[in-house]
Amino acid sequence: MAQNRPCALISEVGREGLIQEAVDLMKQHFEIITHREFLQNPSLSSKIQVVFLWDNKPKPDSSLISSLPALKVIANGGVGIDHLDVPRLNALGIRVSNTPHVVSNATADMAMGLLLASETQFREQYMKRQCEMGFEVTGSTLGIIGMGHIGFKIAQRGRGFDMKILYHNRNKRSCEDEQAVGAVYCKNMEDLLREADFVVLAVNLTPQTTGLIGHKELSLMKTTATLVNISRGRVVDQDALVEALQKRTIRAAALDVTYPEPLPRDHPLLHLPNIIITPHIGTDTLATTLKMVQTMVDNALAAVQGQQIPNEVKPL
Numbered sequence: 245m246a247q248n249r250p251c252a253l254i255s256e257v258g259r260e261g262l263i264q265e266a267v268d269l270m271k272q273h274f275e276i277i278t279h280r281e282f283l284q285n286p287s288l289s290s291k292i293q294v295v296f297l298w299d300n301k302p303k304p305d306s307s308l309i310s311s312l313p314a315l316k317v318i319a320n321g322g323v324g325i326d327h328l329d330v331p332r333l334n335a336l337g338i339r340v341s342n343t344p345h346v347v348s349n350a351t352a353d354m355a356m357g358l359l360l361a362s363e364t365q366f367r368e369q370y371m372k373r374q375c376e377m378g379f380e381v382t383g384s385t386l387g388i389i390g391m392g393h394i395g396f397k398i399a400q401r402g403r404g405f406d407m408k409i410l411y412h413n414r415n416k417r418s419c420e421d422e423q424a425v426g427a428v429y430c431k432n433m434e435d436l437l438r439e440a441d442f443v444v445l446a447v448n449l450t451p452q453t454t455g456l457i458g459h460k461e462l463s464l465m466k467t468t469a470t471l472v473n474i475s476r477g478r479v480v481d482q483d484a485l486v487e488a489l490q491k492r493t494i495r496a497a498a499l500d501v502t503y504p505e506p507l508p509r510d511h512p513l514l515h516l517p518n519i520i521i522t523p524h525i526g527t528d529t530l531a532t533t534l535k536m537v538q539t540m541v542d543n544a545l546a547a548v549q550g551q552q553i554p555n556e557v558k559p560l
């Protein structure tokens with residue numbers, strides 16, 4: 245059995261890579277080769293059929309891809325695939341998969357955690373008489389931009405806080421979905437921006453959503469509103485955000501994502517009192533990590549067996 249297992253490349257095990265439990269799951273079906281082992285022994289290249297991509301590592305640049313002639317699939321850990329050029333990979337005969345749905349609960353928890361933490365920060369600063377009082381989350385208005393699986397989970401959580409829920413999305417959700425969370429569709433994003441106390445970004449990064457929130461959008465937000473981003477840093481124009489936070493045209497921001505990641509130490513965002521930044525940890529719970537890895541394994545197995553991949557990413 246062992247010698248028949250297909251080979252898969254990972255970055256590293258441990259602090260800079262995958263946790264051991266994740267690698268153990270992979271090893272049930274694949275012979276695992278770390279990037280370091282691969283660099284030390286390039287003859288392994290003809291055996292590798294899968295790259296398990298975690299935190300965009302091992303970086304699938306053209307030098308890596310061209311050195312893997314047997315590569316069938318890049319199984320990405322995570323739902324966002326903005327770091328991959330899917331059409332180019334497909335043209336080389338390499339398929340791409342991701343892990344949607346399994347990341348949604350942890351990411352939605354993170355959004356609510358950031359939202360609440362940003363208000364906690366105000367209360368703490370108020371105790372030191374350094375800023376105004378906290379803003380009550382319960383009963384406030386939550387504006388969700390991007391009502392996919394994660395956005396919907398955020399709405400469910402907002403409902404638990406008796407929030408009025410507005411959403412903006414390419415497509416209106418079904419009436420049943422809207423009723424389930426009491427969400428109201430804003431076809432026009434500007435209406436949401438004007439009304440929401442908390443604006444949460446849950447869109448994929450695409451050419452259409454790059455810079456979606458810039459000077460104009462921030463200027464439409466209430467001066468008491470907070471921006472929460474758990475999607476991708478590039479959805480927000482960071483220079484515009486710095487200005488809005490410095491001039492207090494919005495109250496605060498709470499970001500799990502920035503560009504670059506991490507931000508350089510002297511980046512102005514890191515030195516503002518009205519911001520919380522976490523280092524892209526939305527999915528970093530043990531349960532979600534293991535579900536993601538199992539999904540990566542299922543996708544990769546289907547690819548090496550020439551079957552339909554459960555979560556194949558198709559070019560837009």
Ligand SMILES: O=CC(=O)O
Pocket residue numbers: 321322323324325347526527
């Ligand atoms: O960033 C996390 C993901 O893409 O799932």
